[in-house]
Amino acid sequence: MGRLSDLYHSAVGKKALMAVSGIVLFGFVLVHMAGNLKLYQGAEKLNAYAAWLRQIGVPLLPETGALWVARLVLLAAVGIHIVAAYQLTRLNQRARPVGYRDRSAVQATYASRTMRWGGVIILLFVVYHLLHLTWGTVHPDFVHPEVVAGGETEYDVFHNVVTGFRVWWVSGFYIVAQLALGLHLYHGLWSLFQSLGLPNQSAQPWRRRVAAVFALVVTVGNVSFPISVLGGWVG
Amino acid sequence: MRLTLEIWRQEAPDEAGRFVTYEMEDVSPHMSFLEMLDVLNERLVDEGEKPVAFEHDCREGICGSCGMLINGKAHGPMRATATCQLHMRHFSDGDHLIIEPWRSAAFPVIKDLVVDRAPFDHIVQSGGYVSVNTGSAPDANTIPIGKERADRAMDAAECIGCGACVAQCPNGAAQLFTAAKVAHLASLPQGQPERYRRVAEMVETMERYFGSCTNYGECEAVCPKEISIDFIADMNRDYLKSKLRGGESG
Amino acid sequence: MTLEARVPDGPLAEKWQRHRDRLKLVNPANKRRFDVIVVGSGLAGGSAAATLAELGYRVQCFCFHDSARRAHSIAAQGGINAAKNYQNDGDSVWRLFYDTIKGGDFRSREANVHRLAEVSMAIIDQCVAQGVPFAREYGGTLANRSFGGAQVSRTFYARGQTGQQLLLGAYQALSRQIELGRVTMYPRTEMLDLVVSDGRARGIVTRNLRTGAIETHTADAVVLATGGYSNVFFLSTNAKGCNVTAIWRAYRRGAYFANPCFTQIHPTCIPQSGDYQSKLTLMSESLRNDGRIWVPESADDERPPGDVPKEDRDYYLERKYPAFGNLVPRDIASRAAKEVCDEGRGVGPGGRGVYLDFADAIQRLGRDTIADRYGNLFEMYERITGEDPYEVPMRIYPAPHYTMGGLWVDYDLMSTIPGLFVIGEANFSDHGANRLGASALMQGLADGYFVLPYTIGDYLAQHMGEEPLATDHPAVRETVAEVEKRIGVLLAADGDRTVDSFHRELGALCWEYCGMSRSASGLRKALEEIPALREEYWQRVNVPGSAEELNQALEKAGRVADFFELAELMCRDALDRGESCGTHFREEHQTEKGEALRNDEEYTYVSAWEFQGDEAEPELHREPLEFEAVSPSQRSYE
């Protein structure tokens, strides 16, 4: 732990932790997107998937146990990621207190220059998203899980998603957020190789390509959901 | 050709500065950028004004003294070119040029376009060397170093310490400068014994003055020696290793 | 005062070792009690400051640059010599010694040159240990190239940036000592005078270039490593800041100035393109390895170079010097270029240029090999001229480059002021009347790493227990007062001409009368014109701003004021030397073929000039040169 906190005291260390938390978050987003593809297999499959998520590890773990472990890891990652992002941003602003009268980016990508705002948009999105599809607070037609005969819990995630996305501006917001996420990942995935000094050999042009492919996969997958619902292909 | 220059003028570190506009007539395309400023300065002195202070020495792109932002780009529009190597043939008649000093909290303006880059020296002082006393070296050929390795070390060692990387980086980060020195020594067998201690000391000194790296890559684009940001990745890896291993050499 | 070179006795090859065995030592505990001032952080100063600190001395190091790493040594391109014989081509200490002394046209001290050749190998070892990334062969061993004036490959290099890498090595060693607290570094600090008390060098007066503050620093010994003064010509290959001030001030305080007229004109520089020109850029001599130098046969050949057929070209170096061809020493190559241009066969604007052509080499070796060897030089050339040397031959012309002259020093590198040591280009020691390529870096590092650290101990050991001068000592106060007065006068002149306009005019005079060729009548003329221009300078110079701020115009004004005085001494020295030797070419003294004609009977000496006050003429002392190991011969590169 001493080494970790030592590491955290340096900006390079903070960046490494951001990168590691970024990997965790990216892993979640990727798996989450893949899971959500079940939307295309219909209500039954998707709802069963939701139920299955809660059963992982049972009977070794209590119900939703594994899910909670995952949630805690995610929460920790988000926490580290955001705190580090905030601290580094402040550090960097102090390091460059006076701007230039005339300055244009030379080769920095749009994605790299929007990491901070992109992050904020993603954060806002996640909050809204939880209120929307997990707790239903802002969802006018939310179907909460029900315990049915046999002690099983039934979920109608399919319904929640479909009815949720039928509202055009909700879908619109989702799409905007997914694009922001895509940009964040496009730079972030490349950047984390750099921050962690991976791979061992430098000068690996494929780092950019890997980042682009994964960012694209996640974005296309995620954007497809609201579009499919709005387009009437699902539901 | 004719040019309009807007140059940052600032009398002293703690005085407010401002842009002053100068019209230049008859600029020859064969002049270097600094020669164009020389001509301006001669005129200013003749008119009883103070000349524009700017740093320069070798005027061939190797000492790293010169440097200014020209229309938003450190060292001006040409890739791999220090300000002193920039020639006026790359501008056109009627151009309007905005000339600013390097800006970074670590590089305070001393006067006009002259800034204080002392933190670079502090970074090197904190570990950017092989600790070998004069006289204790073995015969030079006892350490064979493959050509690729030597070339790679040289790619990093070419840094001229001009500070353009810091100037252009939106975070005011000195990652490229520091990484270049770290990578130069880490690529060579002579640099191994102190490799991890060196990187830890240098990074920590760097962070006392400069911002952090968001991997924008702006530095690489303006570096007159085209030092690659791959070296930053190498430095990060070495730094993390040094911290996770508790600073031991490896 | 008689000149005592203090060359040790014994056979040439054993002198240095014997001398070292006899030098007084300072024990480690006592070293800590000695303060040494090193002015300059170039190869010579940086290596000396670092090494002295490693030994335990308390060192204060000064440079006018904002960082020690920017000293002009950084600009050296080609390489550094060492008698390693790694190529197995028959090189040896003797050969390096012989080439250097012959290259210097037998106007240097045998013992110094031999010592230089002896320590040359340790330099390479030291630099490699520091991590200097010299070029390597695929097998991992060090690569070499050949250089002008030698028939073996003994030059070590790091791309076209050898000086940079060597300097960074020294700078890193220096940085380490700064971190350890053994060196106090004073960047942006210019030495403006030397404090001499009881006939010994005791300190320096400096100006903080940032704030303008005049400060004093005292110590047990002062080392000057302030580089060369080619900028007296205004246009030279040197960095803009190179100046003579430190050694000139020491000269005025009693240090003799040796061979001031020996200035090297480098043959391969990019020609001047206009009157705004601020400096000339050197194209490394290594280009002559593969490039062929030519001009058209006839003066009125206006064709572009590619259209001139082989038979209408004059490869004049290959024609005149078949043995060395394009690799003749610098002085010879320069003069030959001037000659063909004087004949009207020069090329390019103004007719002051010759072709350096790579077409044959590209055909023979392929473009890639050439790019690998010279890529960065080609790029540099293209940046400056806008022409692509892969397609069109380069145009080159000689330009002032290096000054063999400098403060006179004895074998221990001490000047005629006890306690004042001078190293690197600032002294006169090893290159005689002409320096061979790749030997200045060698000399700077030899002095700094391996000679001065020994010899200075001998002096210090004699002054054990003495305290450095108090900073309110009358000698210090007087020197400060003089420095302040001078600055005041420059600022008060409030005239109507810029410093540069004077400097250009002075430079043109020097180039005309004391440049590549010199004549008694021209030199006499210069000796009238230079003082007149100097008078005018002090009346009419316009230095804006104040002394209490960063004031680059004031810095220049002080340096140019010293250049004026130096220029006069240069011409006086050139006039005195009634022979041609090395770079010093007196039109009256040439062979039938137009080669330099030495006069060993009368001029086998080092001229060492002693300042006698502003109104009096300086006094010439002669250090006779004795050749025991070699016999001076007419240099021949045919």
Ligand SMILES: Cc1cc2nc3c(=O)[nH]c(=O)nc-3n(C[C@H](O)[C@H](O)[C@H](O)COP(=O)(O)OP(=O)(O)OC[C@H]3O[C@@H](n4cnc5c(N)ncnc54)[C@H](O)[C@@H]3O)c2cc1C
């Ligand atoms: C373009 C070029 C290429 C060259 N290439 C080669 C080559 O390939 N091989 C070779 O052997 N030689 C080469 N030379 C020559 C060689 O570089 C120099 O002779 C050598 O580097 C001089 O080193 P130095 O330490 O004596 O002085 P410098 O490196 O000039 O250092 C002078 C130092 O003194 C300081 N200083 C000066 N005056 C003052 C003052 N008044 N107060 C305080 N500080 C002061 C400066 O700040 C600087 O730190 C080349 C020279 C030039 C110009």
Ligand code: HEM
């Ligand atoms: C919740 C709000 C978020 C904020 C405020 C945020 C902010 C940032 C910022 C500012 C950076 C750049 C940091 C720097 O280089 O200095 C960054 C990097 C990164 N972010 Fe985020 N981010 C957020 C969410 C996410 C999410 C959800 C993911 C993954 C899906 C993610 C993945 C990454 C990655 C991989 C990096 C690259 C790390 C590196 O360069 O080493 N971020 N984030």
Ligand code: HEM
């Ligand atoms: C359009 C794309 C998306 C769709 C259709 C979607 C859908 C869903 C659904 C249906 C749930 C509830 C699952 C359940 O309760 O079983 C959920 C939960 C969640 N989603 Fe998304 N999501 C999308 C994008 C995202 C993104 C981009 C993120 C993060 C950046 C994210 C983060 C979460 C989180 C944290 C939960 C809560 C998981 C838990 O229960 O712990 N989602 N999502």
Ligand code: SF4
């Ligand atoms: S890394 Fe490049 S831009 Fe930065 S100081 Fe070195 S040479 Fe200049």
Ligand code: F3S
């Ligand atoms: S521009 Fe700045 S953010 Fe990093 S990659 Fe270069 S230091």
Ligand code: FES
């Ligand atoms: S003046 Fe030396 S790099 Fe530009």
